[in-house]
Amino acid sequence: MPGRKLSYGRYRLESKIAHGGMGEVWLGRDTRLEREIAVKFIRVADGAPPDPEHIRRFVRESRITARLQHPGVPAVFDGGLDEHGWPFLVMQRVKGMSIAQLINEQGPLPIGWTAAIAAQVCAVLVAAHGEELIHRDIKPSNLMLEPDGCVKVLDFGLATAPTLEEFSRITMTKQPLGSPPYMAPEQVEGAECTPATDLYALGCTMYEMLTAEPVFSGSTYISVMLRQIKDPPPAARQSRPDVPAELEELIAELLRKDPAERPASAEAVHQRLLPLVTDLGPIIGALESPAKTSPVRLYATVLNEVFRNPPVASTVTAPQPAPSSVRASRSRPAITRDDVAKARTDARRLARTSGLKDAAKALEQVERLARQVFGDTDSDVVRVRYDLATTLFEGGEYRRALPIFRELSADLAEVPGATDLLFDCRLKQATCLVVDGRPADALGQLQSLLKEQAYGDADPRVLELRKQIGLLQHGSGQHQAARTTLTALLADLQNLPAAGRPDPHEVERLLSSIAPGTADTEQVDDAWREALRYANRDESALDDLLNVLPGRGVPAPVVGFELGDEGWTAELAWPAAKVAVLLSGEPDDREIDARDAAFAAAGWDARTAAEWRVDELTERISE
Known part of the structure; x- marks a missing residue:
């Protein structure tokens, strides 16, 4: 709301200037530096407060976006959490x-x-x-x-x-x-x-x-x-x-x-x-008067001349090292263990100060030399390889991290005592596979990891791994397999002492999202498959309807139906029955009120998902 303050009063919000499915942007003011700013709030699904993983994700996104230093990208100034724990990003105000x-x-x-x-x-x-x-x-x-x-x-x-x-x-x-x-x-x-x-x-x-x-x-x-x-x-x-x-x-x-x-x-x-x-x-109406001097265009005019007609570079012979220095370089190894330790320390410092990209560059040079001198499975080399892969991973460079994790996992499988590191590498490798568009390979990776784990069934890492398998099965349309995985996991969690176990309520929530009537994606007809793919399921009540309706024998809806010349939108519609499911909105939103009135005037039974019961909706569609 206008007047709201963030970061102990430093940022003051003034008015909302944009909103959409990913969040909303407010015009604000940095009271410390006395400048206009734009503040972006990232919306969390279902309106729930962000958990630590959401916060970690937001910080990573902020860092990745901030590293784009270009005149055509709004600068990122700051990021943080508001008084409710919601993440926000402070950016350059763009006028135009x-x-x-x-x-x-x-x-x-x-x-x-x-x-x-x-x-x-x-x-x-x-x-x-x-x-x-x-x-x-x-x-x-x-x-x-x-x-x-x-x-x-x-x-x-x-x-x-x-x-x-x-x-x-x-x-x-x-x-x-x-x-x-x-x-x-x-x-x-x-x-x-x-x-x-x-x-x-x-x-x-x-x-x-x-x-x-x-x-x-x-x-x-x-x-x-x-x-x-x-x-x-x-x-x-x-x-x-x-x-x-x-x-x-x-x-x-x-x-x-x-x-x-x-x-x-x-x-x-x-x-x-x-x-x-x-x-x-x-x-x-869009551009300043041509008579007005533009400092930006003045600056760009000079840049346009850089390297336009570069001079031919002269050939300079590099000085030859003295014989003593040649002998010294031959006697010293290309890299020492102290060099490796220093590089890892420097990379951690660079990650905090200059960014993950600089840290990865530093590690790449050392990793290559260390492998040549000490071998692939040397303990110091293994740690450098892991640091490099993890730095790329945390920086969002998943495709570069994937082959490093894969190769490192293969080597660690032959190293005694590397169980923990191998487990973490294979788990991160599965994430990289998902990002690479290969969820089936990721699922196979996790299932193999579960079979080969050496921690015992009650270990929190193994329990979390089983939850991830269930999530990935559900996300890939294997709903029955997901129900089996998560039901067994919930039973085991409930039989464990409360201290130290993962929260069983989260698994209960996941199971409740897979309604008993939910059909596997590959088992529904093509029309329903299209509807399930494209419908907006951010609202939990709408998601619940879509989990059950395909198994009720009703025809697939039209998704994103538009009524009349004004184009009033229903998320799901069955035009033959004049039945629709609407997205909910703010209680005092006049546009929502006008939409509802338009559907009513046209003789439709149109309600939000929360206002429909599954049995009633099924009956109305089938009339």
């Missing part, structure tokens, strides 16, 4: 107009400005992809045009890969991350996202800037997603004949269904856009 607003107000944009905006986005993507970050939600509303012509790319909230438990939660809801009109086919299908995924979204955005229309539209967002997978995109020049052939060809390449057929990189797209960045005239 979103590209979505610009299109709504002015219609199709000039060709030069379309290329200029897209080229600036490419520059940001080069930086992000260089850090192994995929934005996953490039779209006009996430691009802000500042008054001096700079473009800021907003909302990197989807840019970090999920942890093992978070993957289970995401896949249980069957809710893909992203915005349907800009989602690449592989993103819709839940496959691995790569830099090419962002390039597809950029192609959708460029098409919309040129035509003021999305590439694909439909009455529901499921229909839009299906068109992203199946339909060929329209040519831009069908709607706008003055689009240059080379720009139309570039957009067509960006919108290829196969990621391998899209341009090789954001840098390659940037180079193809530059010749089209011409005639950047004023945009009334």
Whole structure:
């Protein structure tokens, strides 16, 4: 609420400026440094306070986002927890107009400005992809045009890969991350996202800037997603004949269904856009007067001259070391154990001060030399390898960490007394597999780890491992297997002394989310499978309905149904029966009241999920 203060009064909130499924953003003020700020709150599912894992995840996301130091990315200033324990992020306030607003107000944009905006986005993507970050939600509303012509790319909230438990939660809801009109086919299908995924979204955005229309539209967002997978995109020049052939060809390449057929990189797209960045005239209402001096453009003018005509480098012969120094270098090993110990200490310091990326670089150099001198399974070398893999893991570089954990696990299996380290490596390896789009391999890894563990069935680590297996089974659609795993786990937990055991109530909650009538995903028909995949299951009451309805023999609903010209939305709808399930809203939300009135006036029985009983809903649909 306005006037609310954070961090012992340092940050004062003034007004809400944006909100969405991932959270909300408030305009605020840093009272200590006397500057405007934007404060982003990350919403936790079901409105529950964040547990320690949520906090750890938020801190990691903040660090990963903060390492993107680029003029086209809002700077991250601070992060913390409010008085309720909810995480928040303090960021640079960006002034200007979103590209979505610009299109709504002015219609199709000039060709030069379309290329200029897209080229600036490419520059940001080069930086992000260089850090192994995929934005996953490039779209006009996430691009802000500042008054001096700079473009800021907003909302990197989807840019970090999920942890093992978070993957289970995401896949249980069957809710893909992203915005349907800009989602690449592989993103819709839940496959691995790569830099090419962002390039597809950029192609959708460029098409919309040129035509003021999305590439694909439909009455529901499921229909839009299906068109992203199946339909060929329209040519831009069908709607706008003055689009240059080379720009139309570039957009067509960006919108290829196969990621391998899209341009090789954001840098390659940037180079193809530059010749089209011409005639950047004023945009009334969005840009400052051309007569006003822009310090940013003055600065950029100089940078543009750097290396334009670089001088030919002269050849300098490196001085040869004296014979005594050669003898000394030959007598000293390439690396000593003291060097290894110092490198590990330095890496821990770098992780705290400079960041995990610098820590990983330092460890990589030492790890390579140490393996050559001491061998792969030397105790000091093993610790350096583990530190390197874990540093990459904590920094969100899961794909780089995966082969290190895999190779280290194979070596540790032959090392006596390495049980604890091996267990942790294999558990982290499973998380990396999930992020790499291989949940079945991750599940197999965890199940093998359970069979081979040497701790005993009552060990807290083993009990937690069984819970993770149940979560992953449920998230992969193996509901019956998940029920079996979690039911057995709950019985064992209840028979253990309360001191030191994992909380059985959490397992009870997980079991309650798998209603007895829930069918395994592979056992329901195609229509229900589509509905379960795309329905918004963030509301627990709606999730409960969707867990049971497929087993009641009712037809699959239309997801994201829109009523009338105003497009009032029902999350689930059975048009033949005029029955709908609505998303809940704030009690005093006038838009929600208008939506409810519209459905009632049209003769629909439309209620929120909490207002429906399963038996009653089933009966009404079947009438």
